[in-house]
Amino acid sequence: MEIKAIGCEPLQLKRMHIENGHTLKVYQETGGYEPLKKALKMAPADVIEEVKKSALRGRGGAGFPTGLKWSFVPKDSPKPKYVVCNADESEPGTFKDRYLLERDPHALIEGMIIAGWALGASTGYIYYRGEYRYLIDIMERALAEAYDAGLLGENILGSGFSMNIYTHTGAGAYICGEETALLSSLEGFRGHPRMKPPFPAVEGLYACPTVVNNVETLTAVPQIIEMGGITWRDLGTEKSGGTKLWSVSGHVKRPGVYELPMGYADMEKFIMEDCGGMLRNDKKLKAVIPGGSSVYIMNAEQIIGKKVTMDYEGLVEAGSSVGSGGFIVMDETVDIVESTKNLSEFYKHESCGWCTPCREGTDWIVKIFDRIWAGGGRPEDAQLLLDIVDNIEGKSFCPLGDAAAWPVQSAIKRFPEDFKKWIAKNGGN
Amino acid sequence: MAAATPTTYTDQVKYTDEIAEFSPEVIEEMRSHLKKYPPGRSRSALIPLLFVIQRERGYIDNPGVNFLAKFLGLEVTDVWETATFYSMLNLRPVGRHHIQICKTLSCKIMGEPEITEHICSRLGIKPGETTPDGKFTVSLVECLGSCGTAPMMQIGFDYYENLTKEKVDEILDSCD
Numbered sequence: 001m002e003i004k005a006i007g008c009e010p011l012q013l014k015r016m017h018i019e020n021g022h023t024l025k026v027y028q029e030t031g032g033y034e035p036l037k038k039a040l041k042m043a044p045a046d047v048i049e050e051v052k053k054s055a056l057r058g059r060g061g062a063g064f065p066t067g068l069k070w071s072f073v074p075k076d077s078p079k080p081k082y083v084v085c086n087a088d089e090s091e092p093g094t095f096k097d098r099y100l101l102e103r104d105p106h107a108l109i110e111g112m113i114i115a116g117w118a119l120g121a122s123t124g125y126i127y128y129r130g131e132y133r134y135l136i137d138i139m140e141r142a143l144a145e146a147y148d149a150g151l152l153g154e155n156i157l158g159s160g161f162s163m164n165i166y167t168h169t170g171a172g173a174y175i176c177g178e179e180t181a182l183l184s185s186l187e188g189f190r191g192h193p194r195m196k197p198p199f200p201a202v203e204g205l206y207a208c209p210t211v212v213n214n215v216e217t218l219t220a221v222p223q224i225i226e227m228g229g230i231t232w233r234d235l236g237t238e239k240s241g242g243t244k245l246w247s248v249s250g251h252v253k254r255p256g257v258y259e260l261p262m263g264y265a266d267m268e269k270f271i272m273e274d275c276g277g278m279l280r281n282d283k284k285l286k287a288v289i290p291g292g293s294s295v296y297i298m299n300a301e302q303i304i305g306k307k308v309t310m311d312y313e314g315l316v317e318a319g320s321s322v323g324s325g326g327f328i329v330m331d332e333t334v335d336i337v338e339s340t341k342n343l344s345e346f347y348k349h350e351s352c353g354w355c356t357p358c359r360e361g362t363d364w365i366v367k368i369f370d371r372i373w374a375g376g377g378r379p380e381d382a383q384l385l386l387d388i389v390d391n392i393e394g395k396s397f398c399p400l401g402d403a404a405a406w407p408v409q410s411a412i413k414r415f416p417e418d419f420k421k422w423i424a425k426n427g428g429n
Numbered sequence: 430m431a432a433a434t435p436t437t438y439t440d441q442v443k444y445t446d447e448i449a450e451f452s453p454e455v456i457e458e459m460r461s462h463l464k465k466y467p468p469g470r471s472r473s474a475l476i477p478l479l480f481v482i483q484r485e486r487g488y489i490d491n492p493g494v495n496f497l498a499k500f501l502g503l504e505v506t507d508v509w510e511t512a513t514f515y516s517m518l519n520l521r522p523v524g525r526h527h528i529q530i531c532k533t534l535s536c537k538i539m540g541e542p543e544i545t546e547h548i549c550s551r552l553g554i555k556p557g558e559t560t561p562d563g564k565f566t567v568s569l570v571e572c573l574g575s576c577g578t579a580p581m582m583q584i585g586f587d588y589y590e591n592l593t594k595e596k597v598d599e600i601l602d603s604c605d
Contacts, residue, residue, distance in 0.1 A: 168477070255578075328534055
């Protein structure tokens with residue numbers, strides 16, 4: 001598996017190939033914790049301002065501007081404030097955070113301390129998906145090193161600012177990647193999302209002001225402080241600042257984690273050259289899911305010769321979105337009915353059951369796919385599926401419903417031949 | 430008031446008031462989890478503590494749940510409420526080696542079906558089942574964040590990636 005930067009100097013991936021890059025010693029030798037020293041000399045409001053200028057958007061999937069999110073935290077609240085890192089990486093096709101957590105844990109610690117300073121938060125939690133247990137062990141060692149060096153705990157580096165960071169484990173639930181469900185889970189409850197508003201920035205963990213940020217979002221913060229928000233932004237585009245990690249899996253020769261500047265010129269080049277092209281030379285590209293399973297699936301015609309720009313605006317224009325940056329590349333051997341059935345099973349399994357449209361709707365989608373797959377496809381099935389997802393999209397309590405709907409909608413629209421084949425099997429005409 | 434029997438697997442659980450007992454070391458380990466959370470927020474430790482119960486008792490059993498309720502000052506139903514939500518918390522016994530094969534899209538198109546077939550035929554069980562000697566349980570699970578190294582599986586907490594049938598044989602041979 002490849003881990004490398006293309007079209008930019010590695011920032012997020014800076015320490016991926018350095019021996020012992022996960023240790024404090026190597027982290028500091030390579031410039032680590034200098035941004036923290038710089039941030040602690042800045043006013044908290046100025047730190048937030050730099051993050052705003054950077055045009056950093058949340059790397060977990062929703063793409064919300066990070067600086068704006070931070071600015072929603074009330075400054076005059078008498079309650080304690082919290083920084084929570086969302087390390088519940090569970091979006092199918094996404095595995096970038098795993099390598100950041102494995103090989104560069106101090107970057108996350110530093111990002112969280114800077115966030116804590118900016119927001120006035122003296123406690124941070126890192127919420128890991130339960131399956132990432134080995135990464136918690138790595139982080140515990142990194143945290144111990146940071147405490148020993150006076151980078152965490154009381155009076156950090158003599159600044160008067162104090163902060164503690166703790167690891168916390170989930171236990172297998174995709175929904176806990178949704179920030180309010182994550183907070184429910186962190187409080188020891190079922191991972192049910194909460195009504196917004198109030199947003200976590202006002203009432204989050206223990207009903208206190210809380211910022212929840214993805215791993216890659218927080219590890220970008222020291223870079224932004226180090227080089228300045230505008231310089232970092234200009235690595236990418238005006239609206240999509242900086243660099244971004246893309247997880248690439250499926251039918252390519254070189255799957256892996258790639259760091260690209262936002263606005264990278266051509267998705268076709270990325271797949272066909274940077275990722276080594278199709279896994280099997282005689283098989284053509286059929287489909288790409290570019291942002292984790294929840295985004296619209298794209299067909300080859302939307303990519304080949306289209307010079308798709310890889311940033312928030314470019315992917316929307318091309319008919320999908322950045323999401324979590326999880327690329328799933330499929331060649332012509334894949335039946336899109338089967339791939340969509342597979343993802344629908346995922347959403348059915350992961351629906352938390354709280355609201356009816358999502359709980360019942362995802363179940364019915366799978367029932368219909370099962371019938372189609374068993375040879376019982378009917379001419380009206382494509383429309384039936386679209387009707388069901390129309391009753392989920394925008395009508396569910398949290399975005400999981402939308403995430404379940406979009407793959408089905410886009411698959412039916414963009415791969416009608418695959419659906420026709422199955423529907424016709426049962427005499428559909 | 431007696432706690433309600435969990436509804437999702439009533440066939441599996443006989444309700445008991447028995448409270449599990451643990452060694453002082455395990456109790457100390459449990460206490461160390463509580464230190465992470467503010468006073469009055471000990472329920473936050475529930476999931477980490479359920480993992481301790483699972484490690485010590487083999488699965489989330491009724492006496493273990495009763496213990497946690499008492500330890501955290503919760504109702505027994507509070508503990509069940511959380512325990513029954515999460516897929517990694519086993520509500521029934523599993524084999525010594527819990528093989529969890531990722532079945533989601535990237536693994537699926539990169540050879541998961543052949544790996545699953547190979548493991549199941551070698552062990553003589555279907556997904557969801559445990560070998561009669563209690564050594565292996567096979568489960569199909571959703572995305573484990575290892576898509577670039579598909580197909581993959583997790584045994585216990587350990588990741589095994591870029592699987593081939595030969596590699597699977599080696600791994601299973603090394604399980605005691």
